[in-house]
Amino acid sequence: MIGFTRRSASSVLVVLTAFVLAVTGAPAASAEPPAFVLRDGVSQPVFSYQNAIRETAWVETGQDLDRDGRIDRVAADIIRPAEPAARGRRVPVIMDVSPYYACCGRGNENQKKTYAADGTPEQFPLFYDNYFVPRGYAVVLVDVGGTNRSSGCFDDVASGNAVVNWLNGRARGFRSPAGQDTVKAGWANGAVGAIGKSQDGTTAIGMAASGIDGLKTVVPIESVSDNYAQHIANGSPIVTPENDGSAFTYNERAAQLCQPYEQDNAARAGTNGDYNEYWKQLNYAANAKNVHASVFSVQGFQDGAVAPNQFTLWWDAIGRAGVTRKAWLSQAGHTDPFDLQREQWVATLHRWFDRWLLGVRNGIEREPAIHLEQTPGQWVDLPQWPAATRQGTLWPSAGGTLANRPGVGTATVVDDPAIDREQWATQDSTARAVFTTDPLTRPERLSGTPSVTVTASSDKPVARLGVALVDYGPASTRNTVEYGSGIKNLDTRSCWGESSAADSACFLDTTADLVDVDHVIVAVGWADLGHYASLEHGVALTPGTPYTITFPLTGLDHVVPAGHRLGLIVGGTDAMLFDPALPRLDDTLTFTLAATSVTLPLAG
Template structure:
């Protein structure tokens, strides 16, 4: 019902007459032009209207007794002064004056000092303004021209863009630098948000408020559960006080001392000493708030992203499906890479059609196409009806005392043991899989006799004991077999940035639409870490409460690995590597060096195999 109502609201056909200055002068209201199913660049860029506006928020992040002011820069076609109504493409970000945006690290810049933006990061303004869109680049609270202090995905960050959308729809007041009230009488009522990483999280954070007027979002590699960004099942995976550290990074240097008390409060409340889930993290969760969401979603993520790991997209995607939110998904083989730098021409074409459909109401059929684009190998893409790929079924693969895996449980008395090592490297964990090593257990399949496709979220289930009151558990799913793969662990996270450029849209004397091109970085390797997972054994019952272990007592442990979509080739072997601490995954390795024993009959990995047990059996497991 939600999908039908959203689409119905966009179906009214739009007029597609060409606009000319002569027609405007004669009193005709200008209109967009649609040809070949997409809006055309019939409006100017150099003469576009540029504004810097300020809207009062509903919060006071720095506790100075005044509501924070959110600043944003607007660019819209000059034809909006003659009656053209346009939608908005908005990128809300904390980075416009610090780390800046895109592969070219572009910052906002007022070149001539007139208080208006002359250099606009990214290509959205160059490409979409000539096609009949307004573009807004919004400074998140406490950054660039906004007041207050950043709170790293707390409510103050999350509500920054909502107030601008309220202004666009007549529910809030914005002023220019002279204090004059400015209205958005040129707006058609629809806004789309887009952004990578932190910007992507702000798009999702705004969407789950249910704010009226936000029609669609395009989150790119953004955190959806901030707990999962710095934790994993009770284990701290990033350095202590990371939340306050990032708040400092995005704050303008001249305001960092001023915002120190806010950062100190973040550090005191983050619970680094336990790694448990608290109300601090509940505020920074978007997944559980998806039932509030009205906006459709075009979601992009790299499955090999070790910055914002893939469980961020999967948990959000599952929630979107449960709530019947209109959606599409792109999954690439790269790490933390923007699709503009991964599959540029196809991405721009797709984004253009997506915004045309959802924001201008152009009936271009994009929602009738396959829901999922998935990169199988470097620049080799395929489409699927959904994700996980239909037919994916949780398939139990049991750990055997022979160091093998199989579809039948081990004998009741079969056990295997190892000692946790807080310093063991990942290379040591996965190296020499046929050899017995004291700090890991390796379980291997025979060489596969047919391809084995997994699609979804694997899960490790162990029955184990430890001789200490605490330990960690880690697992790595490995493909042992030679192949050319996207080298996502090298510099560039799977891409090489070239010196050549291509251009996307129109420019001005101070802002060109040209960006450095890229190509995939590939390498031939004998082993690939497919996915991995980790947990604190004390959080076996809940990530909210830690319960010490009873030394020597068997207990059940279950935790997810990162989601994946991967095909193991014939002749390759599947490896399941079980460890305790996993230093390359977590910043807080357990120091107990516990001796761990597995009861193998109940210990298995549940793989989301396309075709289920029959496909696993056919592949020789």
């Protein structure tokens, strides 16, 4: 088991010459000796965590977003092993760029950065520092512009890229927020791996899509690849402008100075749901051709905060671009794999970083690309994803049936923004219409991205659409309803690396949070009917006129057991997704069932 690590005197007595020859193809004497020790195929914890160098560099971004007349500087808190530096050997960097280090914390226990009285960083959230610094890595945690100890405003990719540039000698760093005493990263070998969950992973994806030199790998966990799809559901804004954005993460100074910047961004984003130039710049999946880093992505299929379509968009795009890729896929919610399969996750991440940051030829890129949780706690390794080999189409029909031929009749729903998709699935309501198949005679695996084609008319010039795909039948699942994570904390702790008085390597253990249910919503999707022809140009609807729109649902990998029924729900506003401050539409939708269908990705 990988647990609390201790230095061993014998572990440093390793002959490195053969390794250098294997990696570089050159004699050891002609190459800089590696700043790590390799045994049993992985880097070893031979360096002191207690005596590691802890420091901060404030790095120029090249922008003045807060408009104070000075180039913005982002704070990069650094912890690195002292021994390689003393020998003149350089180390790679594991980086997490986040706006949350002061306001909200990171990880299951919401850890925040802490500092000594002189400002020296003491606690580095998560286990990366405890585990990897003794193995010859530096860990650098960067405050996004305008958050914690950084100046400037929220430009996450620019914040991360600035530090990558500094680590490679292409940007200036300073020893204080406003002073002129410069500091260089002579201890860094220029290789950077960016990791993070949620917004942090979104930043890593954006950095990769920028093509920045020096970024060797990214590990985005439950992260956004297309900001338009995160904020706007196929033309329908999900939140009001005043509730959209990251202003809540700002430090006191930025909260004042960045108001013009935020107002400008809101104006460029627009309120009509159109996919415009602002959103195109934030569509990282569309720029996958620029990605030079390897990618190790993580996604939960029941994540309500960052829907699985963010993963599927990214996965498909980097696949088409020929990027080396790997993924862990679970049935959990917005959850770090550290809290799903801790021992295997740490071991896999260790080998991944060894491969791409230390250059260890461990073959991990040739191993099965997919680690998939099929049912709670039951994982399999697969060569690729999705597994769909064919598509099947089902049509709803009057009377509530869902069958493999076009239906007949119409269905009418009255938009009710107080009713959510879980209520759609379980309660009688005029806010939705439900259609189900007969009980399945054999299991059916759905693997990939479903899509729907909806033909509907509205009695108003506007209309939101909501669609849910439901597995009706008894099951024991992870508890992810209402944005649940699917895990729960235990009273015990396990340790992953070395600790200091201010930074413990021991974290609460977790277990699956299971619940018995009679249905599972396995995929969802939303749209504005006025964007039926184009995401770039929405139009006002002519009341009573039917319009046809096709849009994807969220990705899934789910087996519908024999005896269960598959259901399709069509409705209007989903209260679980849409901001209640958005304007009420109060429309009535009439669906033409013969021209409404769902297309399913079928495996096997």
